[in-house]
Amino acid sequence: xxxxxxxxxxxxxxxxxxxxxxxxxxxxxxxxxxxxxxxxxxxxxxxxxxxxxxxxxxxxxxxxxxxxxxxxxxxxxxxxxxxxxxxxxxxxxxxxxxxxxxxxxxxxxxxxxxxxxxxxxxxxxxxxxxxxxxxxxxxxxxxxxxxxxxxxxxxxxxxxxxxxxxxxxxxxxxxxxxxxxxxxxxxxxxxxxxxxxxxxxxxxxxxxxxxxxxxxxxxxxxxxxxxxxxxxxxxxxxxxxxxxxxxxxxxxxxxxxxxxxxxxxxxxxxxxxxxxxxxxxxxxxxxxxxxxxxxxxxxxxxxxxxxxxxxxxxxxxxxxxxxxxxxxxxxxxxxxx
Amino acid sequence: xxxxxxxxxxxxxxxxxxxxxxxxxxxxxxxxxxxxxxxxxxxxxxxxxxxxxxxxxxxxxxxxxxxxxxxxxxxxxxxxxxxxxxxxxxxxxxxxxxxxxxxxxxxxxxxxxxxxxxxxxxxxxxxxxxxxxxxxxxxxxxxxxxxxxxxxxxxxxxxxxxxxxxxxxxxxxxxxxxxxxxxxxxxxxxxxxxxxxxxxxxxxxxxxxxxxxxxxxxxxxxxxxxxxxxxxxxxxxxxxxxxxxxxxxxxxxxxxxxxxxxxxxxxxxxxxxxxxxxxxxxxxxxxxxxxxxxxxxxxxxxxxxxxxxxxxxxxxxxxxxxxxxxxxx
Numbered sequence: 001x002x003x004x005x006x007x008x009x010x011x012x013x014x015x016x017x018x019x020x021x022x023x024x025x026x027x028x029x030x031x032x033x034x035x036x037x038x039x040x041x042x043x044x045x046x047x048x049x050x051x052x053x054x055x056x057x058x059x060x061x062x063x064x065x066x067x068x069x070x071x072x073x074x075x076x077x078x079x080x081x082x083x084x085x086x087x088x089x090x091x092x093x094x095x096x097x098x099x100x101x102x103x104x105x106x107x108x109x110x111x112x113x114x115x116x117x118x119x120x121x122x123x124x125x126x127x128x129x130x131x132x133x134x135x136x137x138x139x140x141x142x143x144x145x146x147x148x149x150x151x152x153x154x155x156x157x158x159x160x161x162x163x164x165x166x167x168x169x170x171x172x173x174x175x176x177x178x179x180x181x182x183x184x185x186x187x188x189x190x191x192x193x194x195x196x197x198x199x200x201x202x203x204x205x206x207x208x209x210x211x212x213x214x215x216x217x218x219x220x221x222x223x224x225x226x227x228x229x230x231x232x233x234x235x236x237x238x239x240x241x242x243x244x245x246x247x248x249x250x251x252x253x254x255x256x257x258x259x260x261x262x263x264x265x266x267x268x269x270x271x272x273x274x275x276x277x278x279x280x281x282x283x284x285x286x287x288x289x290x291x292x293x294x295x296x297x298x299x300x301x302x303x304x305x306x307x308x309x310x311x312x313x314x315x316x317x318x319x320x321x322x323x324x325x326x327x328x329x330x331x332x333x334x335x336x337x
Numbered sequence: 338x339x340x341x342x343x344x345x346x347x348x349x350x351x352x353x354x355x356x357x358x359x360x361x362x363x364x365x366x367x368x369x370x371x372x373x374x375x376x377x378x379x380x381x382x383x384x385x386x387x388x389x390x391x392x393x394x395x396x397x398x399x400x401x402x403x404x405x406x407x408x409x410x411x412x413x414x415x416x417x418x419x420x421x422x423x424x425x426x427x428x429x430x431x432x433x434x435x436x437x438x439x440x441x442x443x444x445x446x447x448x449x450x451x452x453x454x455x456x457x458x459x460x461x462x463x464x465x466x467x468x469x470x471x472x473x474x475x476x477x478x479x480x481x482x483x484x485x486x487x488x489x490x491x492x493x494x495x496x497x498x499x500x501x502x503x504x505x506x507x508x509x510x511x512x513x514x515x516x517x518x519x520x521x522x523x524x525x526x527x528x529x530x531x532x533x534x535x536x537x538x539x540x541x542x543x544x545x546x547x548x549x550x551x552x553x554x555x556x557x558x559x560x561x562x563x564x565x566x567x568x569x570x571x572x573x574x575x576x577x578x579x580x581x582x583x584x585x586x587x588x589x590x591x592x593x594x595x596x597x598x599x600x601x602x603x604x605x606x607x608x609x610x611x612x613x614x615x616x617x618x619x620x621x622x623x624x625x626x627x628x629x630x631x632x633x634x635x636x637x638x639x640x641x642x643x644x645x646x647x648x649x650x651x652x653x654x655x656x657x658x659x660x661x662x663x664x665x666x
Contacts, residue, residue: 018505022514026521137654141647143597145604146620146639149627157630164628274512278601282624293605296520308517312509319508 004327012320019312024068027305077309078302082295087306091288095310096181097168098287102276104203105210106268113215114261117222121230122249132219139216144275148209148282155205163201165283173198206283213275214268221264222257229257259330266319273311393659404655410648417463425457429614437631447633449622451612455633458614459641465615466645469526470595473533474588480534481541482584488542489549490572499546503539511536515598519607529608533598537591544587548580582660590653593646600642616642 035052036043043051052058059067071077077087120132148165155162163170168183173195176186183199229235230253238252277289284290288307295303417424427444433452440447446455488499506514518532552558553576561571600617602608609615611622616638623634 014501015504015508018501019508022505022509023517026517137650138647141593141597141643141650143600143604143617143620143639143642143646145601145624146635146643149620149624149635149639153627153630153632153636157628157632270507270510271512273510274515274601277512277516278604281605292516296516297606301520304517304520308509308513311513315510316508 005324008320008323008327012316015316016313019309019316020069020072021065023305023309023312024065026308027068027301072309077306080295080303081300082298082303087303090291090303091306091310094286094288094291097285098276098280098289100182100184101203101206101279101285101287102210102272104207105276106214106265106272108207108211109214109218109268112211113218114222116215117219117261118226118249118254120219120223121226124227129223132223136216136220136223139212139214139219142212143278144209144213145278145282147212148206148279151205151209152282162205163198165205167284167286168199168202169195170198170202206279206285209279209282210272210275214272217264217268217271218261222261225257225260226253229253232256259326262322262326262329266322269315269318269322273315403651404658407648407651407655410644411652414463414467414645414648417460418467419464421461421464425454425460427454427457429453429458429461430612437626437634439631440633446637447631449619449634450626455619455637458619459616459638462614462616462619462638463641463645465526465609465613466596466600466617466642469530469533469599470592473530473537473595473599474592476530476534477537477541477591478584478588481538482545482580485542485545486549486572486576486580489546490553490576491568492550492553496546499542503542506536507539509536512598512601515602516605516607519602524607526608529599529602532602533595536598537595540591541584541587545580545584548583549576552576552579586653586657586660589649589656592653593649596642596646596649616645 035048035057039048039051057064075088077091079085080087080090083090116128116132116135120126120129123129152162152165156164169175174192176183176190176192176195176199179186179189184196184203187193187196187199230249232253234256235248235253238248243252276287277293279285280287280289281293288310292304292307295301295307431453433448435444435448436450436452438444438448438452444454444456446459449455449458484495484499484502488496509517515529515532515536518535519528522528522531558571558575561575562568566574599608600615600620603615603617604621606618606621609618611618619638620635620642623631623636623638626632626634
């Protein structure tokens with residue numbers, strides 16, 4: 001088992017190297033002068049020259065890459081021109097907001113999509129099966145920013161059930177003491193249930209937006225994978241042996257159908273991390289996505305690079321976690337290792 | 338891969354049973370000829386008799402009216418894209434005093450904060466949105482298709498190189514990579530096309546690679562090799578035409594995603610600049626009015642976007658049913 005994990009960890013290394021090279025190339029192989037980009041729109045020729053020297057743009061590309069790696073190892077992603085802070089601390093401060101949103105969105109999506117997919121497969125051709133089909137096709141056609149805006153209009157403007165889409169917490173509430181950075185957990189730890197309720201209220205619409213978006217691929221895969229498991233011989237044997245339908249479907253069929261579904265999570269995460277950027281803009285969510293968007297608009301270059309790299313590394317790690325989870329669930333993987 | 342294959346097999350087996358459910362009993366007798374009808378174009382490639390393809394296409398459309406609906410919608414979108422400026426009732430860029438007017442008889446979709454007619458802007462924007470998607474899909478079709486086919490056919494270092502490239506792109510969350518590419522190359526519409534093409538590259542390269550790989554030692558390839566054709570000639574003359582139908586399906590399946598991606602980028606302020614009419618940027622401009630109740634600003638361009646993407650997704654599924662019935666899920 002340990003050996004399998006070790007081997008899997010090793011395969012991450014070439015991917016990470018690829019990611020770093022691509023991010024480096026994105027910074028350096030600009031059609032214009034990178035120093036001008038990094039200096040920002042309000043730069044003088046002197047300050048551009050200074051940035052060229054400090055960032056090593058007067059060196060050959062290979063040397064620049066070494067400098068770039070050295071900076072990365074030291075956690076130096078450059079400085080944001082708009083906030084005046086190092087990009088690393090900006091991102092670290094905003095990451096929990098994005099993580100809370102994305103993870104909740106994924107959890108809600110799984111809680112809805114997996115049962116939906118199972119029922120659609122078991123009752124194939126039924127009303128639920130058709131509903132599952134409609135949800136799956138409609139879900140991939142809806143742009144997240146549009147879903148989010150429609151939800152805001154209906155639940156904030158028309159019905160007044162949701163709070164204004166302006167960030168993580170209404171201004172009347174104090175932010176809870178930061179322990180994990182997740183407002184829901186922090187407020188519970190501090191025993192401030194009123195704050196917890198307020199933070200949850202802010203979360204409902206953006207989380208629903210992300211969930212609607214990611215239900216489609218998960219439900220579709222669960223249905224397809226359950227169909228294949230249900231028609232397999234071990235399920236027929238289990239049925240013939242007189243096991244209860246519940247036991248057959250959940251223990252036997254779903255236990256085996258889970259693996260392809262978990263593999264889909266990798267793709268779902270790729271979509272979610274991208275969709276997160278759009279949802280954060282719609283709901284004025286102070287996460288790393290809106291940070292990157294603000295930087296993009298202001299032609300502030302270092303934060304965008306830091307953001308792309310952070311997201312890519314996070315995504316590689318998530319995929320690694322999914323693979324390891326795969327090994328835990330599937331005993332065959334352990335034997336092979 | 339094994340799982341994916343088995344899923345496909347199962348669902349294609351179940352499809353035969355499904356169409357009977359919503360439609361009348363008379364139609365459910367028809368499914369029997371499907372597999373036999375569909376197989377010849379699969380195996381013999383583009384040389385298959387055209388009439389059988391049309392017959393099958395007619396069957397798929399009649400069996401699944403949704404595909405017919407999608408096709409009608411597609412025609413409407415194309416008409417808007419081609420004749421948009423002539424169809425639009427008003428000048429899409431002309432400001433008037435009637436700002437933020439709700440939908441009415443004179444302005445079906447209402448007017449925006451500058452008094453511009455939203456219906457006209459939505460119609461005129463079709464050409465730009467569709468154009469971005471078509472160009473990016475065409476670009477990735479060329480790049481991804483050719484490198485994928487070469488990787489699958491030649492194997493060796495070409496395969497390794499293309500595979501590594503695809504893996505590296507896949508290591509990024511795709512929309513985030515597109516943001517980074519547009520930020521690096523410059524904030525223009527051309528670069529949105531390029532970024533959308535790059536993030537779709539792995540998908541095309543993988544499909545083309547898999548298709549080419551299964552055919553590299555097929556009978557007709559061996560025959561061509563035996564009669565003295567060079568490898569390059571076999572690749573272009575035998576492999577490529579056979580991979581083409583699957584690639585065309587892939588194109589229509591990714592069209593919707595390409596439109597979504599481009600609209601997402603312009604929603605966050607990349608590429609298209611105001612006052613240009615484009616669905617993504619129109620939704621972004623209307624977003625602020627959603628909380629104050631002027632819903633028509635963001636709703637209509639957003640709905641146009643949803644319809645276009647929905648249309649291409651349905652069309653892609655329908656086209657796949659025609660070209661490659663076994664993959665139907």
